[in-house]
Amino acid sequence: MKQLLQACFLLLLISTTLRAQETPAPTARRVNEQATVSGYIKDAANGEGLIGVSVFVKETGAGITTNSYGFYSLTLPAGTYNLVYTYVGFARQTRTVDLTGENVRLNIELQEEGRELQEVTVSTRREDDNVKSMAMSVNTVEMKTIQKMPALLGEVDVVRSIQLLPGVSTVGEGATGFNVRGGNVDQNLVLLDEAPVYNSSHLFGFFSVFNPDAVKDVKLVKGGIPALYGGRISSILDVRMKEGNSKRTTVSGGIGLIFSRLTIEQPLFKDKDGQARGSFIIAGRRSYADVLAKPFLTGDLKGSRFFFYDLTAKANYRINDKNTIYASGYLGRDVFGADFGFNWGNATTSLRWNHVFSDKLFLNTTAFYSNYDYLLDSDLKRENQKDFFNWKSSIINYSVKPDFTLFLKNNTLTFGGQAIIYDFRPGEANAASGGEVRSFGLESKYALESALYIGNEQQLSRRVQLQYGLRYSLYNYLGPGESYEFQTDVPAGKRRFPVSTTTYDRNEVIQTYGNWEPRFSAKYELNEVSSLKVSYNRLAQYLHLVSNTTASTPLDVWTPSTNNIKPQLADQIAGGYFRNFGKTGTEFEASVELYYKWLQNQVDYIDGAELLLNKYLEGDLLNGKGRAYGAEFYLKKNRGDLTGWISYTLAKTERFVDGINNNRWFPTRFDKRHTLNAVALYDLNKRWSFSASFAFATGTPGTFPTNGYLFQGYLIPHNAESSRNNYRIPPYHRIDLSATLQNRKKRPDQKWESNWVFSVYNAYGRKNPFSVFFRQAEEKRTVMLNGEQVQIPVAEAVRYSVFATLIPSATYNFKF
């Protein structure tokens, strides 16, 4: 607590110092020496706030971009200026603004460029963002692009799309989540309108939980992470939902092989001039294979349920010029079962309040609730009252998060804080045998994570821009509950048994951790078309996903840091060269980035760790460290009929854990030396467009046996060196293709728009290995041994492929 107070104090100090700098003594100040222009920038077609629009002052070269809510503020010396508003895919607007008098409020609506001129935009918003923006190690993918990329079973998927970006990998296709620059799947902060999503997958990992029809913007931050963000150590996947059309009611939807989708957007509270003060969007998806299968399910399978759905909704209301509120929610679930049942899902709700204190000070306050839970039941119908088993588990959190932005002359100051209350319920279980019911399971665990941060983006000179900040995070592991001390004299890599237990009362602090997390980035513009950027960041993470399987499963349990589990820490340095070239200067953009990352307190597991419903789980966990380094090359074509990108990543990701691999570094399960991805989108004419993507990656490592032996007739693989990940499975490569046919409009003013999307996943049907494993074949072999006939097992190496064939699909989409 003391440290938090210190951090508070520091924050105050910094902000007052900066304010003092900005505000010279009153005597020295002439009236209206400078003035501020500020406002919201929206899409003229639907009233959506536009994120990252460039506002550029023609006369001085100064500029800024809009924040996540479409707000901007620029302070300039008194004078008259021409402001240029640019955003890729939208017509440029120039406004003359008189800043000799009062501060000016200037809300802008940008028109999308005409269909003929419209370019498929790939990932940048500001045309020269690549070079001019402060950010490095950031990839944004426009929803328009994601929607045009070939998709598995035709289902447009945010998470699958970002896997084609440099620095992003997975343990294999079909696996939940993604790995960024050598980080684990639990090290990505996946935010949906600022609320964290704990499991981003439907159906174990085949589809992500984000409904593409409701998503407005996707941003992946892999490095140089600003002080605003914290809580996970590898990346931030910031998914922003649409606000809903505030101009007119629209309905859109589609029918694909897996999901049927429907989205409704509507303006709210229209005034006399037809201006809406708010809007909402509600979007739903549901798989429908079970509906089609229903007539065929008879007998014991009657009543079988297997489906997944999600519902996304958001509403906003502009109270007045200074206040806007947003409410958004997500509810998704996967349900499987007949007699037995298994279901899991996320629910999030966030409430946000945007308040403009003045032309310079902007506040967004978010309050959110997030829940992930699952339920297993051996007998849903309770036909057998005597023998059953059920189990549920959840992680719930509540948070408040005020974020201030102060727009000053050459500085944009951000500061704020966050408090998150965690309620972990690792497992409540009931089992009955022969009519006797026993309840067991684990007690809830509680924690409070709080943070304060301050960051500044500073234009030092025309060429040099800095972004620096500091975040202090404080974590309390709280009672009621028990803490355990474990044996210390156990050889590394073996189970440690508890030696003592301490009981704590409600809100009593069991363990406290605090971390200073410095962040820094710098940009030096070599010239108009190229820049150099460097960054350093430290991040701390207090939650851990306990998962020891190749792909994480929906059953994996999140666990807090405790007196035995230390918070994960990551330090990353990155540097890069960024350059734009080609027609209009920004036809192509290219970058080369190098990174090195050190990871501490990585959770690993003893062999045979008991991870579920284990009170003494901590005794089965190991503490390791990691290192990841690599180079990412990226070339993107932004303009023309043909657009797309090529990315190549050369990387190495290793881990060191006492007691594993003879105490030597070993490659992680998702370590891939070479990753090459290419995406091409081509507009043939107004009706047809095509896209293709190619993915190549070095095979992931696997642990292969060196020897074998028999025990009670079973053939047991054995690694005489006790090594981990000593071989590599064959490389992975795949091409996906897709074609979109825009249906003709009968009249030019027809509202109804529709298209067909045809796609082929894994076009040449390669049996890409997910893993290679070793087993004894089901059939045994009979041999003569010492004159006796004996059956012996047959050893085989097996390649397991998730999608071993090409997968065609067709999707129909509509909008009116």
Added chain:
Amino acid sequence: MKNIHICGFSIVHVILFGLLLLGLTSCEDPIDINLKTGPVQLAVDGWLTDQPGPQTIRLMRTAGYFDAAQPPAALGATVIVADEDSVIHEFIDLKGNGTYVWTPKNGETFGKIGKKYLLGIRYEGQEYYAISQMQPVPTVDSLVFREEKLNPVSSETGFLSEFYATDLPGQADYYWIRTYHNGKRLDGTNNIVVSYNGSFNGSADTDGLLFIQPIRWSINPEDLYQMNDSVRVEVLSITPDAFYFFQQLSTQINNGGLFASPPANVPTNIVNRNASGPKAVGFFGVSALSSRTARVEPGTIRPSDD
């Protein structure tokens, strides 16, 4: 796919069901791979019970993985098992094939409940040992059959076997359950069944309860039993480290698919007296055994639940 059992609930079935949608696309096919062979070690396969008849301990040498189904025998070893009262049982390689046998005198059986046993092996100048203990075992009270469909979509039926036994109350008990179908042991990789207090693993509090249903049903082959089949179920008491050994064994030989565990060596309780000498693999255990044999016939068939 790893057979994750959570307190009697096999997730595999659920997951397989869920993957029906995409199951058609995934595939497992054998491939050729060259593996480097590591140094050869002594492999011990020794499980002794309190049943009448000779007891055997098999000694082998590890081989390259693809040759390991026919491992070379470890010959010329001296093998003894001593109890805590220093009664020594000598195991002799009668046929010269690495199978070391102790033959009891008339009416004599091996082992007493509660006693510890030490295995001693002298082989190629190294001395290895292992310790086990004979734990108590509950009786198998009954073994019955019910007519059921082979699977929910099948029209064929078979007889599902269920045995009843009650966990010994008041202590942590570990069991290994073996099944014989017409005299032949069910020896598929998914037929390794071990139980803690009549449940699957250490998290459930099932002390003193009737063995839970999935354990009672764990003695069935995939296509169930047919009329007049003979079924024998054996419950063997085992030590906690043997339970852990079998769990690891089961995990490691059923370890493919999306949710595989990291491959790791199955643990061993065989120790070389010379800590820097070559290590051995395998396991030595002693068990008290209770069993029941029944034939599928009207007298053992119970009405099915539906």
